[in-house]
Amino acid sequence: MSDPVTSPTPFPAAGNISDAEREDLRRHGILMTSLEELHNWGRSNSIWPLQFGLACCAIEMIAAATARFDIARFGAEIFRPSPRQADLMIVSGTVTKKMAPQVIRLWNQMPEPKYCIAMGACAISGGPFKQGYNVLKGIDRFIPVDIYIPGCPPRPEALLNGLIQLQKQIKAEQLTGPNAARFTRPEEPSEFPIPAYGAHDLVPTKNDALWAPPTPEAKA
Amino acid sequence: MNPFTPSAPTPFASAPGPTVRAVHDEFHGDLLEVSMGPQHPSTHGVFRMVATLDGEQLVKLKPVFGYLHRNHEKIAENTTYLGSMPYTDRLDYLCSMSTNWAYALAVERLAGQAVPERAQYLRIIMAELTRLVNHSCLVGFLFNDLGTSFTPLLYAFREREKIIDLFESLSGSRMMCNYQRFGGCRVDPTPEWLAAAQQLVDNFPRFLDEYERMLTGNEIMLARTQGVGRLDATHAINAGITGPVLRASGVDYDLRKVDAYGFYAQFDFRVPLGAHGDTYDRYMMRILEMRESVKILQQAFKRLPAGPIMDPKAKLRGFRPKAGEAYGRLEGPKGELGFFLISDGSPNPYRYRVRPPSLINLTLLEEMCLGHTIADAVVILGSIDIVLGEVDR
Amino acid sequence: METLEQIRARLLLAYPAAQITFVTNPGPAAEHSLLIEATHAVEIARWLRDDTALHLDYCSNATGVDWPDKTITDVATTTEPDPAGGPAKTVETKTTRLQPGYLEAIYHLYSIALKQGPVVIRLRTANRTDAVTLPSLTPIWRSCDFQEREIFDLYGIIFSGHPDLRRLLMWDEFKDHPMRKDYVEPDDYEWEPTAHGAVLERAKPHQSAAAAPALKTGGTP
Amino acid sequence: MHDHPYAFLALFLGVAIAFPLIMLGLAGLWVKCFQPAKPGVLKNATYECGLEATGDSWIQFKAHYYLYAILFLIFDVEVLFLLPFAVAFTSLSAGPLFAMLVFILLLAEGLVWSWQRGYLAWK
Amino acid sequence: MTPLHLCLLISSGLFCIGLTGALARSNTILVLLGIELMLNAANLNFIAFWRFGPAPSPANGMIFVLFAIAVAAAEAAVGLALIIAVYRHQKNIRLQEANTLRG
Amino acid sequence: MLGSGIINGLIVTAKNFAGSYHDPERMVTVEYPEQKTVLPENYRNFPFLITENATDPMGTLRCVACQICEKECPPQCIIIEKSKDKKPDATGKLQLYPAIFGIDTSVCMSCQICVEVCPFDAIKMDKVFEIATTDRFQDLFLDRERLAKPNSYYHEIHPVEAAEVDGRLLAERKAAEEKAKVAAAAKAAAAAAKPVVTPPPATP
Amino acid sequence: MSAAALTDSFLERAPLALRDWVVNFLPAPLQWLGHHLITIIAVLAVFGTFFAFTTIAERKLLARLQNRLGPNRSGLPWIKGLTLFGLSQPFADAIKTLTKEDIVPAAADKCLHFLAPVIVVAFSLMTFAVLPFGRHLIPVELDAALLYFFAAGAATELAIFMAGWSSRNKYSLLAAMRALAQLISYELPLILSVVPIVLVTSTLSTQNIVLAQGGWTFGFLPHWFVFTPWGFPAFIIFLVAALAESNRSPFDLPEAESELIAGHLTEYSGFKYALFFMAEYFGLTALSGLGVTLFLGGWQAPIAALQFIPSYAWFMLKLIGMLVFFIWIRGTLLRLRIDQLTRLAWQFLVPLALLNVGNAAFWILTASWSGPLQLIRWAISLAIIVIPFILLGRTLTAGYAPRTYRYAP
Amino acid sequence: MLGSAAAAMLLRNLIHSALLLILSWASVAAFYLWAGAEFAAFAQILVYVGAISMVVLFAVLLTRQNQVADVVIEPASRKRATTALTVGACLAGILSAAVVASRFPAAAVTAPATTVKLIGLELMERHGAALLIIGVILTVALIGATLLAATEAKRNPEDAP
Ligand code: SF4
Numbered sequence A: 001m002s003d004p005v006t007s008p009t010p011f012p013a014a015g016n017i018s019d020a021e022r023e024d025l026r027r028h029g030i031l032m033t034s035l036e037e038l039h040n041w042g043r044s045n046s047i048w049p050l051q052f053g054l055a056c057c058a059i060e061m062i063a064a065a066t067a068r069f070d071i072a073r074f075g076a077e078i079f080r081p082s083p084r085q086a087d088l089m090i091v092s093g094t095v096t097k098k099m100a101p102q103v104i105r106l107w108n109q110m111p112e113p114k115y116c117i118a119m120g121a122c123a124i125s126g127g128p129f130k131q132g133y134n135v136l137k138g139i140d141r142f143i144p145v146d147i148y149i150p151g152c153p154p155r156p157e158a159l160l161n162g163l164i165q166l167q168k169q170i171k172a173e174q175l176t177g178p179n180a181a182r183f184t185r186p187e188e189p190s191e192f193p194i195p196a197y198g199a200h201d202l203v204p205t206k207n208d209a210l211w212a213p214p215t216p217e218a219k220a
Numbered sequence B: 001m002n003p004f005t006p007s008a009p010t011p012f013a014s015a016p017g018p019t020v021r022a023v024h025d026e027f028h029g030d031l032l033e034v035s036m037g038p039q040h041p042s043t044h045g046v047f048r049m050v051a052t053l054d055g056e057q058l059v060k061l062k063p064v065f066g067y068l069h070r071n072h073e074k075i076a077e078n079t080t081y082l083g084s085m086p087y088t089d090r091l092d093y094l095c096s097m098s099t100n101w102a103y104a105l106a107v108e109r110l111a112g113q114a115v116p117e118r119a120q121y122l123r124i125i126m127a128e129l130t131r132l133v134n135h136s137c138l139v140g141f142l143f144n145d146l147g148t149s150f151t152p153l154l155y156a157f158r159e160r161e162k163i164i165d166l167f168e169s170l171s172g173s174r175m176m177c178n179y180q181r182f183g184g185c186r187v188d189p190t191p192e193w194l195a196a197a198q199q200l201v202d203n204f205p206r207f208l209d210e211y212e213r214m215l216t217g218n219e220i221m222l223a224r225t226q227g228v229g230r231l232d233a234t235h236a237i238n239a240g241i242t243g244p245v246l247r248a249s250g251v252d253y254d255l256r257k258v259d260a261y262g263f264y265a266q267f268d269f270r271v272p273l274g275a276h277g278d279t280y281d282r283y284m285m286r287i288l289e290m291r292e293s294v295k296i297l298q299q300a301f302k303r304l305p306a307g308p309i310m311d312p313k314a315k316l317r318g319f320r321p322k323a324g325e326a327y328g329r330l331e332g333p334k335g336e337l338g339f340f341l342i343s344d345g346s347p348n349p350y351r352y353r354v355r356p357p358s359l360i361n362l363t364l365l366e367e368m369c370l371g372h373t374i375a376d377a378v379v380i381l382g383s384i385d386i387v388l389g390e391v392d393r
Numbered sequence C: 001m002e003t004l005e006q007i008r009a010r011l012l013l014a015y016p017a018a019q020i021t022f023v024t025n026p027g028p029a030a031e032h033s034l035l036i037e038a039t040h041a042v043e044i045a046r047w048l049r050d051d052t053a054l055h056l057d058y059c060s061n062a063t064g065v066d067w068p069d070k071t072i073t074d075v076a077t078t079t080e081p082d083p084a085g086g087p088a089k090t091v092e093t094k095t096t097r098l099q100p101g102y103l104e105a106i107y108h109l110y111s112i113a114l115k116q117g118p119v120v121i122r123l124r125t126a127n128r129t130d131a132v133t134l135p136s137l138t139p140i141w142r143s144c145d146f147q148e149r150e151i152f153d154l155y156g157i158i159f160s161g162h163p164d165l166r167r168l169l170m171w172d173e174f175k176d177h178p179m180r181k182d183y184v185e186p187d188d189y190e191w192e193p194t195a196h197g198a199v200l201e202r203a204k205p206h207q208s209a210a211a212a213p214a215l216k217t218g219g220t221p
Numbered sequence D: 001m002h003d004h005p006y007a008f009l010a011l012f013l014g015v016a017i018a019f020p021l022i023m024l025g026l027a028g029l030w031v032k033c034f035q036p037a038k039p040g041v042l043k044n045a046t047y048e049c050g051l052e053a054t055g056d057s058w059i060q061f062k063a064h065y066y067l068y069a070i071l072f073l074i075f076d077v078e079v080l081f082l083l084p085f086a087v088a089f090t091s092l093s094a095g096p097l098f099a100m101l102v103f104i105l106l107l108a109e110g111l112v113w114s115w116q117r118g119y120l121a122w123k
Numbered sequence E: 001m002t003p004l005h006l007c008l009l010i011s012s013g014l015f016c017i018g019l020t021g022a023l024a025r026s027n028t029i030l031v032l033l034g035i036e037l038m039l040n041a042a043n044l045n046f047i048a049f050w051r052f053g054p055a056p057s058p059a060n061g062m063i064f065v066l067f068a069i070a071v072a073a074a075e076a077a078v079g080l081a082l083i084i085a086v087y088r089h090q091k092n093i094r095l096q097e098a099n100t101l102r103g
Numbered sequence F: 001m002l003g004s005g006i007i008n009g010l011i012v013t014a015k016n017f018a019g020s021y022h023d024p025e026r027m028v029t030v031e032y033p034e035q036k037t038v039l040p041e042n043y044r045n046f047p048f049l050i051t052e053n054a055t056d057p058m059g060t061l062r063c064v065a066c067q068i069c070e071k072e073c074p075p076q077c078i079i080i081e082k083s084k085d086k087k088p089d090a091t092g093k094l095q096l097y098p099a100i101f102g103i104d105t106s107v108c109m110s111c112q113i114c115v116e117v118c119p120f121d122a123i124k125m126d127k128v129f130e131i132a133t134t135d136r137f138q139d140l141f142l143d144r145e146r147l148a149k150p151n152s153y154y155h156e157i158h159p160v161e162a163a164e165v166d167g168r169l170l171a172e173r174k175a176a177e178e179k180a181k182v183a184a185a186a187k188a189a190a191a192a193a194k195p196v197v198t199p200p201p202a203t204p
Numbered sequence G: 001m002s003a004a005a006l007t008d009s010f011l012e013r014a015p016l017a018l019r020d021w022v023v024n025f026l027p028a029p030l031q032w033l034g035h036h037l038i039t040i041i042a043v044l045a046v047f048g049t050f051f052a053f054t055t056i057a058e059r060k061l062l063a064r065l066q067n068r069l070g071p072n073r074s075g076l077p078w079i080k081g082l083t084l085f086g087l088s089q090p091f092a093d094a095i096k097t098l099t100k101e102d103i104v105p106a107a108a109d110k111c112l113h114f115l116a117p118v119i120v121v122a123f124s125l126m127t128f129a130v131l132p133f134g135r136h137l138i139p140v141e142l143d144a145a146l147l148y149f150f151a152a153g154a155a156t157e158l159a160i161f162m163a164g165w166s167s168r169n170k171y172s173l174l175a176a177m178r179a180l181a182q183l184i185s186y187e188l189p190l191i192l193s194v195v196p197i198v199l200v201t202s203t204l205s206t207q208n209i210v211l212a213q214g215g216w217t218f219g220f221l222p223h224w225f226v227f228t229p230w231g232f233p234a235f236i237i238f239l240v241a242a243l244a245e246s247n248r249s250p251f252d253l254p255e256a257e258s259e260l261i262a263g264h265l266t267e268y269s270g271f272k273y274a275l276f277f278m279a280e281y282f283g284l285t286a287l288s289g290l291g292v293t294l295f296l297g298g299w300q301a302p303i304a305a306l307q308f309i310p311s312y313a314w315f316m317l318k319l320i321g322m323l324v325f326f327i328w329i330r331g332t333l334l335r336l337r338i339d340q341l342t343r344l345a346w347q348f349l350v351p352l353a354l355l356n357v358g359n360a361a362f363w364i365l366t367a368s369w370s371g372p373l374q375l376i377r378w379a380i381s382l383a384i385i386v387i388p389f390i391l392l393g394r395t396l397t398a399g400y401a402p403r404t405y406r407y408a409p
Numbered sequence H: 001m002l003g004s005a006a007a008a009m010l011l012r013n014l015i016h017s018a019l020l021l022i023l024s025w026a027s028v029a030a031f032y033l034w035a036g037a038e039f040a041a042f043a044q045i046l047v048y049v050g051a052i053s054m055v056v057l058f059a060v061l062l063t064r065q066n067q068v069a070d071v072v073i074e075p076a077s078r079k080r081a082t083t084a085l086t087v088g089a090c091l092a093g094i095l096s097a098a099v100v101a102s103r104f105p106a107a108a109v110t111a112p113a114t115t116v117k118l119i120g121l122e123l124m125e126r127h128g129a130a131l132l133i134i135g136v137i138l139t140v141a142l143i144g145a146t147l148l149a150a151t152e153a154k155r156n157p158e159d160a161p
């Protein structure tokens, strides 16, 4: 999904179901779809984020959990300190090159299905600090990101907005068929290589299988 | 009272390297090296402590930095003076207002820039509000480290939101105020804003009372914090520890009094001092300082003069201070926050250096923690009050 | 507090062999400083700390500065008598010389006991390449511990006598000293839709294909 | 098969063990049907705050509270005698009462002794 | 076979396992545990004779078991404390080497 | 006595529990997607470009592509390319306009410096923050078309500030018109030729 | 039984009648089996649901304590726009954890890692067997029911140790050791706090203990043990020990987030984690149930006039009350340190509990005192417990006191 | 019961052994229960599973260093193991033969109705002296064990981290 050209869109846009998909639905039968719906309902209402903050954005993430904004209303206040029980990784803040391997390792150690929100300019692209020599220019160079929330820092409401979008995305996921979600497909990787500390930079500087800058055709 | 005696033995004159305190030991086992952080619920960000444990007891503790090293200084040396101002917001992201001021202070020293009176008052108002924000959050986080299930933190954040709302309606952003300019402030608050702020400040002691009622006398809290993480004055001074942590050790050193920068000399407030230098004292310093801040704020609201908020000679663009250097410092909520600037006459600073209180206050972390349990280490770290944006910059 | 000149005088009395230079600060802040030669730095620092009149018990700030090599053009004007006997001609000979760069460590000292300060002292290395060792002041002021490690990390000054000189901010495998003025940043600007200025230079090689779509979105009305 | 007085407990134990097993089985079934397990070297590595785990955690552990364990063991046994005594308390004569008093005092003395010696204080 | 026979068979089995373990293992903790097992086997016999033996007294067997448990507990406490004390001096819990212990 | 501190704590939390049902001071939750906090006038998120006319946004951009904001933007997230031709601006002067104006919101730090330095009041801060997206490359680079928003929108989100800005602009325009008139009169007097280019009226 | 009892008898017996009715369909030799199985399944179903709602209640109550709303919009699948006040939240969590990938660390002891959650759930469930839920509702009546309860409870901490040790994770190992320390420290005060009741009631059977608390003075002062000078301290000791036994704040050291990440749970994912979670709540519920049984009159109505409400309803109400109290505690207090934890147990609770046993003995021996002597009896009894409480409390908190501060001149 | 006991005695991993032993103790308790000795069964669980196991686990964890080198392979100990096995097997044979061969008087058909109260009465009225002796034993064990376990160890210099 980081590469809009090659990988299929993670879920069909609402109201945009092709004939093949509809056929697929019929084959699934009603049982399958209701199972899917139950499954998605459960998951989307119980998103436990990893308790993990990187920088300033983390404060806004905490603020989103406080009384004023109360992320608990979405069932997502259980910030788990261990990645083993987390469903969502909110990369909230600047990912430095020194920190990147740790972030990726944590992501790897999360069980499927897992989601990633890049919160704030820094997590998306390095943000204001992208000119720094120790700043990773976007966490999506190493792990797949589902939702990007721009802002510096994004308001807590913006995080809630991102969470609602993620819920929508989860609710649209399918268990089987050609558009089956990432975690159901055996060939989709669930762990990503961790870069090593090099003499001048991380080695490698990005995961080529995952990330490529957009090409001119992408726009067309 | 000054604890320093001229003939005091030189602390840490010998190599203060890894010290293994002789732990009174019955069943000495293997030492367990545990990494606390960078992803850890209570390292306040991406700080890492490598703790060597003997059972539950710490025999060694090495802090590891740099997980949030965002190259702030390098970027600032490639940006204009003005361009660095929003970056200072992100240094100590809990108190952007006072960080802004520290930077503005340094640049004003460097360029010999004057600041109008109203702006000085506004700066004091903002800085003290920031202190309230910082200290109440810190206390909340400290209790989180002590093992409450978020309740004090959430109460603290409830109050913080009110102040943050004020900042937002004034400067446009909740956290990244970018409010100070060289020679004044950016926005002039409206009378409604001032009234709202005053009301908030008047109500603040109520919150503090409730907070203290809930926690200060709590037996568990006393047992968890008193006598934990002792820091004596001589060592604290030598290690450059500043701010409430230093004053908790009984040293009377508050830059608001010592340097009397801004208009602090005209305000009537007291500097609380601790006697034991333990975690409890550090906690109480924050509470008492908040009460003093409220006093300062009330005076400031009463006396706020009318007038311009920017020096008419101040320049927004094309700002090129003369060659030279300056070190500006102020009493941030976490300690002495300084900016050291060298100008070579170009629009960008030649050297831009932040003196981060958070980093330097950690100098004696190991010494404070040794012999305590791992649970105490977390609390001691919490009581020092660091913010990683500033530690690693 | 005494002026810096007075301090210098007293210091020279105490350490006649030491070289202590007064460095003026031309800016409005006028924070002048003392340049102290490395061999006596530790003793002088201890003197500054323990002297009863100064009592600089608190080292607030320690920082490094990089002064790269500079080519300085000296214009020497000589008056040459014209061999032809005409009026003496002034000849300008331009000589360029390389002023070798150095690394500098600056310490801001205050006294908490007497509430006075600052006294600024600076130490300089001989050059920027091989003779980059300075004495560590951590044994005198523990607060220099992390700051000197940071200077070592970012500027590459080696502090002899530092108890634990490791990189502070970057990882141990890192080779460069990134705060030096000639540090070359790693080239990782693969995608940069808003490249210009300095960034553009670095992003250019990657831009040709990548940034094109973003730029194309403009167009004339 | 017939109803043994304690058959209920046995059955209860059986069901109590079966219950989590069935749930885990269900979870396993789901994994089999829809969600291929994707173990990996990196994923199954031991967690250590995002770092690579170093050293073994199965070490010889130092536990100050070994003394507590011994105390606990002894007092547990005491409770064992205390309970039947307590049940019979109301119908006992003075002699046994006195015996029990001595018994308890003996053990309490042990507690006081270790307290005095500082074994109850964590060092 | 009567239940009593069954009980006795089981208890003798347990006893022999405990004995074998206590003899075979060189790890002192395991030796101690073997001894505990043997004690358990004895307890089993108490219960068996109390329940299935002739002319049972109402609570005697049980009380003996209680006493036995108490003694076993005391034995375990002292035994393991001893092992730990030895280990601390020796960094070793193997039986053969324990006799080389001196102060 | 032992326990009194704990009981005090319990009383405080109980008070807060009860308060959360009746005391708006204590119950501060704003149920986000349904209820929203009113953003203060000064709130800023990302910049946008002001156009005078909603019907012809690209034709009436206030920006004159002076590139000051591009230079001053601390993280360098603005890109501007000047046009080749000129168009009349609000005051009627012929000005360049940006052929390309892009802001990378995935980098922008919402610092408002671009707004402060812009001499033409052409760039202002928007308040929209619900812009989470799944595609960083497509959605987060805002080009000219997506940045342009009419002046009426500006009035909507920053009423006080916008009124002030418009007042100032109006004054400036008046002054310019006066000057133009004087100049025109002078010119007319001189040559009595050449029509004056009238500026498009600004949308209120 | 009063007249009200006549009206309640049907409701009282309804669950039993239902069971007997179902069992009748089974062939006679299997009836005992069905009888037991139905009881077990009923217990499982009731407390399974109860667990689910406890979690959501905890989240909502904590939220309210913290001035938040808490989960309130889960609703149901298939139906849009329904929120159900978030009551379906636990089911969403259940579905999620059930379908979550299960990670077993490569270094772990696989067998124990698998067994630990099973054992912990099994044994925390086992403790329900002896709780009298109602006048006629008790899964099994044992003569040594209390002993059984504690015996079953002891196994759960062992399982926590297994979990922590088998994960082969440093935080888990520390947690495992803490779990052991906690067990060895708090099992004893827990049992000792119960001994006074055994002294007074001369039985270990839970049902008999509840029966012993029947009756009222003047029709509204129930004869619950918590209202006696020995019962109240015992109840407090029991509460503290119960909190510690079920690893609840302020004794949640094994999973102390701020120090040990998630403690023994650090390496557990998916449903195994949920099982631990479940076991914690089962354990808490069972201990609360025991507390209700022993001190709060079990299923007895608080006022004679309210006897028409079925006994099991009273039991449940009191149980919920206890749980709310525990949640309240969790929302307020901070965590003890491990040394303070053991110290509190051994230097405060155990001596106090032992004294309290003597107190109860005194109470029995002076049962015949009446009139003004009754007052003296109360006074002595209170003195026996209050004076040591104050003295021991002093030594426990010696050196800790709020301080006053000076200001710079 | 037998199986777990045997396995416990065989396993190399001390923790596994200890846990298996706990299982076997628990099954002994189950056996008591089967025999109708309710109080003894729960007492067995309480003391063995709840308390002795703790002490054992602590002991194992405190002395873990040599567990890997707990050698059965070494010739000396292998010899010992074989001897032990033969001794055990012989004894097992003899005992079971004796059991099978012996005749016991007819057993009581129903379990003696033993309530806890009865045990208490019996214990206190008839075995008071024994109780006191047990009390002394326990106290002595307590003091002895604590003393043993708490004596200050000399720290070897190489232990220093
Ligand atoms: S995006 Fe802005 S607020 Fe967030 S971490 Fe980066 S600099 Fe801080």
Ligand code: SF4
Pocket (backbone or CB within 6 Å): F047, F072, F073, F074, F075, F076, F077, F078, F103, F107, F108, F109, F110, F111, F112, F113, F114, F115
């Ligand atoms: S708000 Fe700041 S970062 Fe964003 S475009 Fe404007 S100047 Fe650049």
Ligand code: SF4
Pocket (backbone or CB within 6 Å): F062, F063, F064, F065, F066, F067, F068, F069, F070, F080, F117, F118, F119, F120, F121, F122, F123
């Ligand atoms: S927005 Fe303003 S500053 Fe930027 S180019 Fe346009 S007119 Fe110039």
